[in-house]
Amino acid sequence: xxxxxxxxxxxxxxxxxxxxxxxxxxxxxxxxxxxxxxxxxxxxxxxxxxxxxxxxxxxxxxxxxxxxxxxxxxxxxxxxxxxxxxxxxxxxxxxxxxxxxxxxxxxxxxxxxxxxxxxxxxxxxxxxxxxxxxxxxxxxxxxxxxxxxxxxxxxxxxxxxxxxxxxxxxxxxxxxxxxxxxxxxxxxxxxxxxxxxxxxxxxxxxxxxxxxxxxxxxxxxxxxxxxxxxxxxxxxxxxxxxxxxxxxxxxxxxxxxxxxxxxxxxxxxxxxxxxxxxxxxxxxxxxxxxxxxxxxxxxxxxxxxxxxxxxxxxxxx
Amino acid sequence: xxxxxxxxxxxxxxxxxxxxxxxxxxxxxxxxxxxxxxxxxxxxxxxxxxxxxxxxxxxxxxxxxxxxxxxxxxxxxxxxxxxxxxxxxxxxxxxxxxxxxxxxxxxxxxxxxxxxxxxxxxxxxxxxxxxxxxxxxxxxxxxxxxxxxxxxxxxxxxxxxxxxxxxxxxxxxxxxxxxxxxxxxxxxxxxxxxxxxxxxxxxxxxxxxxxxxxxxxxxxxxxxxxxxxxxxxxxxxxxxxxxxxxxxxxxxxxxxxxxxxxxxxxxxxxxxxxxxxxxxxxxxxxxxxxxxxxxxxxxxxxxxxxxxx
Numbered sequence: 186x187x188x189x190x191x192x193x194x195x196x197x198x199x200x201x202x203x204x205x206x207x208x209x210x211x212x213x214x215x216x217x218x219x220x221x222x223x224x225x226x227x228x229x230x231x232x233x234x235x236x237x238x239x240x241x242x243x244x245x246x247x248x249x250x251x252x253x254x255x256x257x258x259x260x261x262x263x264x265x266x267x268x269x270x271x272x273x274x275x276x277x278x279x280x281x282x283x284x285x286x287x288x289x290x291x292x293x294x295x296x297x298x299x300x301x302x303x304x305x306x307x308x309x310x311x312x313x314x315x316x317x318x319x320x321x322x323x324x325x326x327x328x329x330x331x332x333x334x335x336x337x338x339x340x341x342x343x344x345x346x347x348x349x350x351x352x353x354x355x356x357x358x359x360x361x362x363x364x365x366x367x368x369x370x371x372x373x374x375x376x377x378x379x380x381x382x383x384x385x386x387x388x389x390x391x392x393x394x395x396x397x398x399x400x401x402x403x404x405x406x407x408x409x410x411x412x413x414x415x416x417x418x419x420x421x422x423x424x425x426x427x428x429x430x431x432x433x434x435x436x437x438x439x440x441x442x443x444x445x446x447x448x449x450x451x452x453x454x455x456x457x458x459x460x461x462x463x464x465x466x467x468x469x470x471x472x473x474x475x476x477x478x479x480x481x482x483x484x485x486x487x488x489x490x491x492x493x494x495x496x497x498x499x500x501x502x
Numbered sequence: 503x504x505x506x507x508x509x510x511x512x513x514x515x516x517x518x519x520x521x522x523x524x525x526x527x528x529x530x531x532x533x534x535x536x537x538x539x540x541x542x543x544x545x546x547x548x549x550x551x552x553x554x555x556x557x558x559x560x561x562x563x564x565x566x567x568x569x570x571x572x573x574x575x576x577x578x579x580x581x582x583x584x585x586x587x588x589x590x591x592x593x594x595x596x597x598x599x600x601x602x603x604x605x606x607x608x609x610x611x612x613x614x615x616x617x618x619x620x621x622x623x624x625x626x627x628x629x630x631x632x633x634x635x636x637x638x639x640x641x642x643x644x645x646x647x648x649x650x651x652x653x654x655x656x657x658x659x660x661x662x663x664x665x666x667x668x669x670x671x672x673x674x675x676x677x678x679x680x681x682x683x684x685x686x687x688x689x690x691x692x693x694x695x696x697x698x699x700x701x702x703x704x705x706x707x708x709x710x711x712x713x714x715x716x717x718x719x720x721x722x723x724x725x726x727x728x729x730x731x732x733x734x735x736x737x738x739x740x741x742x743x744x745x746x747x748x749x750x751x752x753x754x755x756x757x758x759x760x761x762x763x764x765x766x767x768x769x770x771x772x773x774x775x776x777x778x779x780x781x782x783x784x785x786x787x788x789x790x791x792x793x794x795x796x797x798x799x800x801x802x803x804x805x806x807x808x809x810x811x
Contacts, residue, residue: 204811248654248810267810268560272657282648286573295572298565299656347656 194351194382195222195245199254202240214240216406217254224350227383229393229400231488233498237406238386239279242355245384246276259350272300275344275381279355281336283328289339290315290324297346310346317372318342334365341372352376354385358392370395390488402488402495409495414488421494422486423448425464427471429457429478439476446470451493458490558802559661566653566666567673584634585678588627589685595619595745596691607747609778613693620691621775622744624682624700625707625767629735632675632708636715637731640667641722650809660805664798668712675708676701686775694777703774707767710790713797714763720804738764743772763793 202215215237222228230238243249245258247267256263258270284292293311302310315324318338323331331339337357344352357373358366373396377383387393393400394414402409402417410417427447431439433455440457444450446467447459457478461467464483471481492498574581596616605612643649650663683700686692715731722728742764748756759765770786773779 246655248651250810268558268657268659271655274655276655278651278655280648282652284569284649284652285647286576287569291572295565295569296652296656298568299562299653299658301560301562301565301657 192224193221193257194224194226194259195220195228195384196257197221197241197245197254198256200241200244200251200256201253202237202244202249203252214406215244215252218401218403218406218408220401220408220411222351222382222384224382225377225380227377227385227396227398229384229397230386230403231388231390231393231397231400231492232386232403233388233492233496236403238403239355241403242353242384242386246274246353247271248276272347273350275347275349275352277341277344277352277354277357279359281340283336283339283343285328288325288327289318289320289331292328292339293343293346296343300347302347307346314342314345317345319368332365334361334368337361337365337369338372341369345376349381351382351384354383356386356388358387358389366392390492393488400488402492404496410491417488417491418486420491422490423460424462424486425467426484426486426490427459427461427464427467428482428484429459429471429476430480430482431455431457431478439478442474442476443471446474449494451490458493460486460490558659558806560657560659561662562658563662563665563669565658566663567670570666570670581674584627584631584674585681587630588623588678588682591623592616592620592685592689607749608776609773610693610776613776614691616689617691617693617776618747618772619745620686620689621700621772622742622768624679624686624704624775625764625771626739626744627678627682628675628704628707629711629739629764629767630675631678632671632712633715633731633735635671635674636668636712637719637722638728639671640716640719641728644719644808645723650805654805654809660809661798661802664716664801664805668709668716668798668801671712671715672705672708675712676705679704679708683775692775694775696773696777696779697775700771700774703767703770706787706790706794707770710763710767710793710797713794713801715797717797717800717804720801720808738762743768763789766790 197218197220200215200218200220201213204212204214206212218237218241220228230236230241232238240249244251244256244263247258247263247270250264259273261270263270284295287295290311293314294307297307297310298304315321318335318341320331320335320339320342323335328336328339341352341354341357344354354373358369361369370392373383373385377396383396385392385396397414399411399413400417401411410421412420429436429439429443436452436455436457440450440452443457443459447461449460451458451460459467459471468481468483471478596619600615600619603615606615606618608618653663654660680701683692683697683704687697718731722731742759742762744764748759748765751759766786766789770783773783
């Protein structure tokens with residue numbers, strides 16, 4: 186508990202979750218996940234829809250009992266100590282579930298009351314978090330009068346009423362415009378700086394790269410890879426990528442010629458991705474080989490490329 | 503530093519919690535980040551807390567009532583209308599039809615028709631307030647607004663939610679009943695000092711209906727199902743000796759009516775306002791206590807099943 190960066194906040198070993206759906210069929214949403222999250226870390230679950238990210242998060246949030254495996258959060262077992270663990274968690278669900286009957290300020294106040302704090306403390310906390318969410322002008326407005334980005338900020342602020350040790354964010358910026366996303370990332374980064382452990386799911390690679398110290402790539406209820414964004418890129422991709430865009434269908438004709446020029450080639454419906462350590466050199470070779478794409482782009486590898494390599498599919502369909 | 507200190511407190515409290523698993527809710531927590539409040543108060547669960555496991559109940563259902571109070575601004579007209587409905591029945595049936603009917607045979611002999619139906623309407627108003635809140639309102643929060651999902655992400659448990667919502671529905675039913683009894687008093691329809699007990703009786707009726715109403719609500723899936731609730735309440739209201747005594751029915755029908763919860767509510771209140779108290783009251787009370795216990799138990803289990811899966 187004293188050594189820096191090694192205090193374990195969340196530990197999962199062989200964690201599984203199965204649902205029985207009507208008709209007797211069993212859906213295995215999480216098939217055996219091992220993760221360890223340490224205090225102060227920003228940890229991400231990256232994966233496409235249906236990978237088991239949200240289900241894992243709900244088990245960590247103690248709102249969904251696990252089917253099998255071991256799970257310890259803040260040193261406790263969610264099966265027996267759910268209420269005590271939730272007392273120390275902040276939860277931002279995928280869908281905002283703010284209290285539509287109440288104002289912005291009342292939402293924060295009553296949520297703090299749910300945690301059992303005295304009234305005066307809750308009023309002070311609500312005032313503080315209205316500021317944090319940058320909703321001072323809207324403090325007395327109903328939730329339904331807020332924009333999507335504002336509602337999201339309020340949901341995040343609401344998750345902070347109990348000064349949580351861990352903040353769980355399920356797709357925090359899905360459905361927001363780029364500007365609103367950047368405002369949120371700024372808020373989350375501040376929280377991280379103040380020492381809050383962040384655990385988030387996302388299917389946006391840029392979000393994972395911006396916020397996460399470490400992440401796991403999930404696919405089909407399993408962990409496909411684990412590491413820091415830089416480590417994952419180094420391990421599963423090359424330094425640079427040459428993207429060649431073609432009229433859909435014509436990229437196949439250039440595939441064989443391109444394969445000789447790069448360490449690896451991915452074929453997408455309208456593009457060829459050439460994985461290489463020197464993009465400019467490869468692009469020159471492409472031109473020399475007589476391949477004529479509609480457009481060409483040299484860029485650095487991202488987590489999207491890691492995901493493509495690991496699963497053969499894109500992150501966002 | 504402060505976070506580490508906090509964690510130490512938490513770990514220590516955790517160890518203490520394991521030593522005493524009967525569960526006094528959540529351990530009190532020194533909060534270093536709440537400078538002006540050295541100790542955050544956490545009311546323990548009391549007797550209920552010792553029976554129900556900690557994962558289900560934090561002993562804090564009263565904050566649910568606080569939330570409901572905050573929402574009254576939004577729903578004030580709905581609240582007010584619930585008071586007028588039985589009053590209109592009393593005026594139309596009691597004063598209007600009552601002038602044609604004259605007196606009927608009550609438990610203490612012939613009484614004015616208005617005095618006969620008024621206790622029935624009082625019991626009904628307690629039922630309506632409780633059932634409306636515990637079905638329609640709870641249904642919306644459960645299926646559409648996801649209000650309870652948000653609550654159960656905090657350190658509240660499903661029992662806190664169930665007790666809090668049932669408590670609010672009960673309060674609403676009881677408020678209607680009290681205002682209605684004041685109207686009865688003003689209209690000279692109260693015939694016995696026992697009538698003072700009609701208020702706790704109305705609270706008991708509201709409790710029973712709120713608990714069962716919410717339990718039923720957890721099984722409803724569509725808005726159509728809500729209509730079935732309304733549809734089943736109307737015949738019960740009309741036929742449970744509200745407007746005429748049990749003696750008008752053949753014996754077979756009497757047995758059916760006697761099985762209805764509202765019948766027991768109406769007979770209980772009528773005995774009190776007309777002053778015909780006997781041991782049958784114990785049976786009526788037991789009926790509603792059973793409804794309350796079964797309702798709270800089923801609701802808590804269902805909420806856990808629906809929301810914590």
